[in-house]
Amino acid sequence: MSSFNNYIKFALDIKDQNIVFEDYFFRLANGYKQKVYQAVLLQPSCPFCGSQELRHNGRLKTEIRYPAANASQPVIIRLFKQRVWCRTCNKRSMAQSDLVGKYCCISQHSKLKILSALTEDRSMTSIARENNVSVNTVQRVLGSCSHQFSSSYDYLPEHLAFDEFKGVDRTLHFICLDADKHEVVQILRTRYKKAIIAYFKKFSPAALQGVKTVSLDLNFYYQDIVRACFPKAEIVLDRFHMVQMLTRSFNSLRVQVMKKFKKISREYKLLKSPWKLYLKKYQALDKIHPHYNWHYKDNLTQEQIVNEGIACSTELTNAYNLLQAFYDALAAKDPLAIKEVIHAKEEVGWQMHQTLLTFKHNLKAVINGITLNYSNGCLEGFNRKIKQIERTAFGYANFHNLLTRIRLAENKVKEKEPSSLLAA
Ligand SMILES: [Zn+2]
Structure with missing residues (x-):
């Protein structure tokens, strides 16, 4: 082996002993300056019988895409694959290498690079551009990975x-x-x-x-x-959905009460702009520092706003107390307190009543949600x-591609997949 051959193989990280580099040059193709390395892929023995009594029968010229350090200068390996005719078993064969699949012109190195890029949050177009391949190739590499999350039907998590x-x-x-x-x-x-x-x-x-x-x-x-x-x-x-249901129904009740007042009234303004305060935990409200608000033109603390707001209607007061009791029971993981809240008899408005009814019908599930850690x-x-x-990706049209991408993002597929997977 010449040192020239060894240098190129070292630079390109190619280990196949049967590949021998002969030449390298630049060429212009499709408006790109391409780096071309020329090599021969030897067939030392017959793959069928192992005999070394071979007659050379020409060679097949292939051009293989290889990962490039500089994407504006694509790297091409021009590989001449030897064709031989075995004198012992009389069969013909052509040299093959791990560098590239049979009938394929994109190196396994490129495919692995594409695969590892697919595990990141990147679009296929950008991956294709970086690796000097078409988007279709990237899709094919993606398609070569399985989209199945689990293939066995013997086990389910608890x-x-x-x-x-x-x-x-x-x-x-x-x-x-x-x-x-x-x-x-x-x-x-x-x-x-x-x-x-x-x-x-x-x-x-x-x-x-x-x-x-x-x-x-x-x-x-x-x-x-x-x-x-x-x-x-x-x-x-x-539990987050339970809270969401309750706060939603509380909000619609608040809006209902609010609309009974004129838009210029103090009550309307107190119920409208500081709506977020009503959903906060009572303990978390600021009770000391008053702030001036130009909506209702007054200096009030958060606690004062909420207290004055809910005082506009008894239904709203009841609903507010119920929401707070629910928060407390949730924080304490107390099933008895939750039952008490759900079976409350006060007037809390139609929406909240419906939500409570839903909870009542699914009491066991609600209590599980509050007491268990799931x-x-x-x-x-x-x-x-x-x-x-x-x-x-600006959306996916293919369900399997989306699944594979999710699976890759989850890192279920390791970068070094067996090469059979990449025989795209
Ligand atoms: Zn043979």
Whole structure:
């Protein structure tokens, strides 16, 4: 081996002994200055019988894309693959290398680089540009990774969390997460009851019985799914959703009360602009420092604003007290206090009454949500991540590509995948 050959192989990080570099030069192609390295791929023995009695039968010229340090100067390896004819077994063969797949002109190095770029928050166009390949190639590398999150139907995590997110074509997809490890168990294209039940029914009975809790938001057919699929699971209602429901109904009551007053009245202004204060915990309100507000033209502390605001209506006062009692019970994880709140008899307005009724119907799930440590918080964070992936790509048209990208972002696929995976 010449030292010239060794230098190039060292620089390009190519270890295949059968590749021998002969020449290098620049050329102009498609308006780019390309760096071309010319090499021969030797076929030392017959791949069928191992014999070295070979007759050379020409060579195939291939041009392989290789990662470049400078993206404006693409690197091409012009590889001549030897074709041989075995004298022993009379079979023909052509030299192959780990550098590049059969019938392929993009090196495995490039594909691995594309794959590792796909795990980052980057668009496929930018990856394609950096690696001097087409967007289609990037998509093919993405497609060569599996989009399956788990292939085995023998195991399910003990604690699951269900939710949905907006994905391809603005439809909602169902997502199921491991509530302990915060890993995706499965993402399904639709969120319909039938499809979800059909999916979970594929699991073995032992796996289904192993599920202990499922946390949900208030999409009620999810509860039917839990009852249909997991015989031993407890339903956990997500506590953030409970708070959200209560605060929403409180807000609509506040607006109702507010609209009974004239727009120029002090009551209207006290109920309108400082609306956020009503949703705060009472303990967290500022009780000492008054601030001047030009809306109601007075110097008031936060506590004074809230007290004067809720005094406008008894319903509003009751609803406010109930909301605060709910916050306290939630913080104390006290199931008895929650029961008391839910069974409160005071007038709290129609919306809040409806919310409480909903809670009453799902009392067990509500109490689980308050006392157990599982919630959909992990899912909300995960959904944010998915949104970011979609935003970077300006949306996905292909559901499997989206799944693979999510899976890559989760780092489920290691950079050094077996090369079979990359035989795109
Ligand atoms: Zn042979």
